[in-house]
Amino acid sequence: MLENFSEINVETPVDKIIRQIKGLITSGQLEPGDKLPSERQLAERLGIGRSYVRDAIRKLEFYGILKTMPQSGTIISGLGITALEGLISDVLAIEETDFASLVETRVFLEIHSASLAAQRRTADDLVALKKALLSYEEKLTKENFAVEEDLLFHLKIAEASKNKVLKSLMLIITPDILNSYSNLKVCNTDTVKKTIDEHRNILDFITSQDPIGVERAMKSHLNDVLNYSRNRGLKNSTEK
Amino acid sequence: MLENFSEINVETPVDKIIRQIKGLITSGQLEPGDKLPSERQLAERLGIGRSYVRDAIRKLEFYGILKTMPQSGTIISGLGITALEGLISDVLAIEETDFASLVETRVFLEIHSASLAAQRRTADDLVALKKALLSYEEKLTKENFAVEEDLLFHLKIAEASKNKVLKSLMLIITPDILNSYSNLKVCNTDTVKKTIDEHRNILDFITSQDPIGVERAMKSHLNDVLNYSRNRGLKNSTEK
DNA sequence: AACCAATAATTGGTTAACCAAAAATATAAA
DNA sequence: TTTATATTTTTGGTTAACCAATTATTGGTT
Known part of the structure; x- marks a missing residue:
C-alpha cells in the first residue's frame, strides 16, 4: 500500500x-x-x-x-x-533555519551590536533605549512575560550601533527568534528580576561607553536566557 | 522655476x-x-x-x-x-546599505564563520574548499582578478561552519559586496601572490582545526583587502 | 435544542488581459 | 546614403478574471 x-x-x-x-x-x-x-x-x-x-x-x-x-x-x-x-x-539550497544556528547567530550579532552601540550611541539613542527598557520592565512586572518588548530593546541597541546592515540582519532573524521562544513566555518572579537587572546593566555599559563591559554583560545575559529556555523546554516536554 | x-x-x-x-x-x-x-x-x-x-x-x-x-x-x-x-x-525604515556598514558586518560574519568552520569542518568540506581555492587561484593567475571566485570560497567556509543562518546572512550581503567591489577588480602580481597565500593560510588553519589561528588569519586577510580597496578607491577617484 | 449534511459565499492561488513606456523598425525627407 | 521622424512591436507594470479549497450558512433530521 x-x-x-x-x-x-x-x-x-x-x-x-x-x-x-x-x-x-x-x-x-x-x-x-x-x-x-x-x-x-x-x-x-x-x-x-x-x-x-x-x-x-x-x-x-x-x-x-x-x-x-x-x-x-x-x-x-x-x-x-x-x-x-x-x-x-x-x-x-536555502534551508529552513534550525534553532541551534539561530541562537548561535543571534548571540554573535547581539554581542557585536552591543559593542558597537557602546562606542557610537548618541544621546538620542540613550533616550530611546531607556524608553524601550521602561516599557519592557512595565510589561514584565505586570504580566511576567515580555518577549516582544525584550526584542524591541535589542533592536534599539542594533539601531544605536549605527550599522544599517547589522540592524537589517537582526530584523531578519527576529521573527524566527520570536517563533522559537514563543513557547516559553512565562517567567517566575526571580527570573523577572534577574533579566531586568541584566538589561539595566547592559544599558549602563552602553551609557558609559564601555564596549568590553557590554560585551561581557550581553554574553552572560544571552547565556542565561538560553539556559533558561533549555530548562523550560525540558519542563514543557515532560509536562506534555 | x-x-x-x-x-x-x-x-x-x-x-x-x-x-x-x-x-x-x-x-x-x-x-x-x-x-x-x-x-x-x-x-x-x-x-x-x-x-x-x-x-x-x-x-x-x-x-x-x-x-x-x-x-x-x-x-x-x-x-x-x-x-x-x-x-x-x-x-x-529599512535603508539602503552603506559601504562602511557592509564591510564592517562582513568582517565580523567572516571571522565568526571561519572560526566555526575550523571547529566543525568535515572531510567533504575540505574537498569543497580545496576545489574552490583551486579555481580561485587559476582564475587569479590567469586574469589578475577573481572577485567572484573569492566570494565563492568564502561562502564555502560559511557552509563548513554548519550554521545555516550564518550562511544565509552571508548570501544576503554577498550581492552588495559584489557591487561595492566591482570597481576594483584588477590586482598587480604582488597582490595576487599575497592574497593566494592568505587564502591557503586560512584553509590550512581550517584543516588543522585551529579556530584561533583562522580567526587571526581571516582578520588580517580582510584587513588587507580593505586597505587595498581603500587605496584603489582613492586612485580611481583621482583618475576620474 | 443539537447535530449533521448540503449548499452558498469567501478565501488565497493562479492565470490571462490590459496599460504606458521604451525599443525597434519602417518611412520619408535631405 | 544618411538622418530624422512616425509607427509598430516588445517590455515590465498593473489590474481583472478564473480556480479549487475552505469556511460559513442554511435547512432538515434526530
Whole structure:
C-alpha cells in the first residue's frame, strides 16, 4: 500500500524556474550580461503563469544575480559563469533555519551590536533605549512575560550601533527568534528580576561607553536566557 | 522655476499598504490574532491592485508579522501591539546599505564563520574548499582578478561552519559586496601572490582545526583587502 | 435544542488581459 | 546614403478574471 504513494514534490514553481535559468546559463545559452528572454516568453516556454516568473526574477534580483529595468528587460549580472552557478545553487539550497544556528547567530550579532552601540550611541539613542527598557520592565512586572518588548530593546541597541546592515540582519532573524521562544513566555518572579537587572546593566555599559563591559554583560545575559529556555523546554516536554 | 517641481514620492505602493495596516493596528481596528480583511477588500478599499496587497502581505510575512493560510485567510501575529508597531516601523525604515556598514558586518560574519568552520569542518568540506581555492587561484593567475571566485570560497567556509543562518546572512550581503567591489577588480602580481597565500593560510588553519589561528588569519586577510580597496578607491577617484 | 449534511459565499492561488513606456523598425525627407 | 521622424512591436507594470479549497450558512433530521 505504502509504495503506491509517490514522493511529494516540495519544489516550488519558483524554484523550478530558477533551476531552468541556471540550466540556460550552464549550457551557455545565456551568458553574463545577456538579456533574459521576456517574462512572457519564459512563462509560455515553461508552461506556467507569468507571476511565478516574476517572483523568480525578483528572488534572483534580491541576491544580485539579475537586474531588471522597467519597460526594458532583465539582464544577467556581469559576474563570471562560475560565480553565477555557485550563487544560484546556494539560493536554491536555502534551508529552513534550525534553532541551534539561530541562537548561535543571534548571540554573535547581539554581542557585536552591543559593542558597537557602546562606542557610537548618541544621546538620542540613550533616550530611546531607556524608553524601550521602561516599557519592557512595565510589561514584565505586570504580566511576567515580555518577549516582544525584550526584542524591541535589542533592536534599539542594533539601531544605536549605527550599522544599517547589522540592524537589517537582526530584523531578519527576529521573527524566527520570536517563533522559537514563543513557547516559553512565562517567567517566575526571580527570573523577572534577574533579566531586568541584566538589561539595566547592559544599558549602563552602553551609557558609559564601555564596549568590553557590554560585551561581557550581553554574553552572560544571552547565556542565561538560553539556559533558561533549555530548562523550560525540558519542563514543557515532560509536562506534555 | 525650481519651486514648480513637487517632491517625488519615493514611497512604493507596497509601503503605503504596510503603513495603512500599521494604522489599523495602532487605531485598534485590528488586534493581534485578528484575521486581516481579505486581499480583495483591502485592494478595493485602498484603490489599488491586489498584487500590491499580496506583495505587502508577503513582506510582512517575511518579517513574521503576518501569517497567511491558503484558502483561509491572513492573521496577525500574536505579538503585543507595541511589538507589532515597532517591528512594522522598522520594516518600513529599512535603508539602503552603506559601504562602511557592509564591510564592517562582513568582517565580523567572516571571522565568526571561519572560526566555526575550523571547529566543525568535515572531510567533504575540505574537498569543497580545496576545489574552490583551486579555481580561485587559476582564475587569479590567469586574469589578475577573481572577485567572484573569492566570494565563492568564502561562502564555502560559511557552509563548513554548519550554521545555516550564518550562511544565509552571508548570501544576503554577498550581492552588495559584489557591487561595492566591482570597481576594483584588477590586482598587480604582488597582490595576487599575497592574497593566494592568505587564502591557503586560512584553509590550512581550517584543516588543522585551529579556530584561533583562522580567526587571526581571516582578520588580517580582510584587513588587507580593505586597505587595498581603500587605496584603489582613492586612485580611481583621482583618475576620474 | 443539537447535530449533521448540503449548499452558498469567501478565501488565497493562479492565470490571462490590459496599460504606458521604451525599443525597434519602417518611412520619408535631405 | 544618411538622418530624422512616425509607427509598430516588445517590455515590465498593473489590474481583472478564473480556480479549487475552505469556511460559513442554511435547512432538515434526530
